[in-house]
Amino acid sequence: MRLDGRTIPYRVLANGVRLGGVVVFGVATAGSSETGTILSPTLVGVVALGVLSIVGWELTRFRRFGYDLTEETVDIRSGVFSRRNREIPYERIQNVDIAQNAVQRILGISEVRLETAGGGSTEARLRYVDAAEADRLQEVISRRKRGTTTDKSTGEAEETLLFELSAREHLVLGVVSADLRLLGLLSIGLPAVAPRLAQGFGSGFDLVSLFGPAIALIAIVGFWGLSGALQVLRYYGFRLTRLGDELRYERGLFQRFGGTVPLSKVQTVMLRENVLARRLGYASLSIQTAGYAPGSGDSNVESAVPIAERDRALALARDVEPFGDLSFTRPPTRARTRYAVRYALAVLGLTGVLWLGSAVTGLLALWYVPLAALPAVPIAAHLAWTHRGYYADEDYVVTRNGFWRRETIVVPYERVQTVASSQTVFQRRRDLGTVTIDTAGGGGLGNGNAVAVDIDASVADQLRETVAKRLQSALAASSHPSPASPSKTTRK
């Protein structure tokens, strides 16, 4: 089967825009003195040649692309110069995502992305098929996957709605999604910039000192509103449904995204609460499968549920992984001292850097302003310590970290890959250690890994061995010879 015909004009347009940008830039920077050269025959010829070659290239690429849904696999043939034949077995397909940006919505086409467990990026993309065809593909692949697992009872399952973002939750999402790092930036930028502005204004200094804070406030609120609005647009109309052994979601106002999350491939479940959400009693839920986190074509904060009341989010999490009540063990109090020292050093270091800067350039008159943060250091240390913890019971190990953005990660023992305990020089001095529980889900750069930080050193060693041991017994308890992952019902 072929891609949809509207692909060609869309791709030509997309490439043309890029090329057009280059041409405009070139024209603008080149012969600006002689207006006659803008419409010179050679330039027009070059542009026309470029457009023709783009059209030709896209036509060829379109003709060379084909896909098929066979009994066992999805076959994809592609490539102009180097041909590529790919066969992906249905049971190895983890997620099927559908993406549609604004222009594609107008044209009625969408992109289908297939994910397998190998590699961190999308395994196969169909760019672009008719929107209805994309839904059909998702449906068929879903059905064929269900057919190939040993659990046949989900033959005629219905789609049940698990969660839908209400109007109020849209609002909360917008409010809560402010990028709080901006506050940090402003606290550094202000001491550097304000005095210079004041000097520049000279006699109007009083005005600046009056309007300065107001401008800063407007800037903060502006950025807040902007990042909140973007998040609302991204998750507009979010719906989460369950069909048999699969979760499906769809979201977005201008750009639509939809995807499937196979429950049997779930690695970990993460609850995210930033400081604002916590105050309001809301949280967001993220489900990680092997290969990547759902919807990561967007490379931003990914969620299975972008925002919901905390109890609701917990209940949904328990639908996926039935963990019990969580009671966290905090790190020993000497860890708190460690954080206090660390933050104090950071503040002093920043002050030192600013002082050096002012000594060298003579501009930063207010280099001592960061010192005002020193009284806040013990509070910050306590907060960081309070929100840390771990919990391990018979079936799950759970870690929790972070004040500004608290992440609670639930790891079923049978999803543990490797477990490691580590001690830096400073931790050794205080007899502390950190346990990292590696899983197959989430982004590779340490994002989404369950870590129990700064716990007692001997407890860390014990925890490491316990997790490894429980992994073995969890696997033994639910041992299935089938290649698909063990089904949930047999796990204790």
Next chain:
Amino acid sequence: MVEPSEERTSESDDRDGLSESVESVDAHTTDRRTLSPRVQIAWAVRVLASVSILAVIGRFVAPRVGVDPQLIAGGALALAVLGLVWVHLRFRVWEFQVRDDALYLERGVVTTVRTVAPHVRIQHVDTSRGPIERVLGLSTLVVYTAGSRGADVSIPGLTPAEASDLQGRVKELAIEAEGGDAL
């Protein structure tokens, strides 16, 4: 160093209970082992190479910044000595063991890390040899799991015989490990 040996027997009991599988598992496990001392040479070469590059850069930059070139030489020497001390400490700390259910590694000077890599999670095992290692007659064993730190589990400083022996043991234990696919 925490090594509860009682864990081994309870683990054996958890298995099928057939004495044959217990014996074959025991046949593949090892006790705690260290790396070949020659690996210190490989590490020292890398450290000295980095220090000398830094020294060369320092030599060029120093006159412009107004720093005495002899200071640079002294600093480079101090760094080199520190580096060699670090290399030796690193060798002293490195230990590994093939346990009956996992590969256990202990390493690190500034940050000590103790890793448990269960056999059932091992996707594949590679041996690799860089140019310096080839000259010294050493190789590295790289164990891949499905975790996001896939190739974090690697054991350097093994003789080729040791490396393929370990590769064989880990492979046998991975096959014998219960649990289906490594996800």
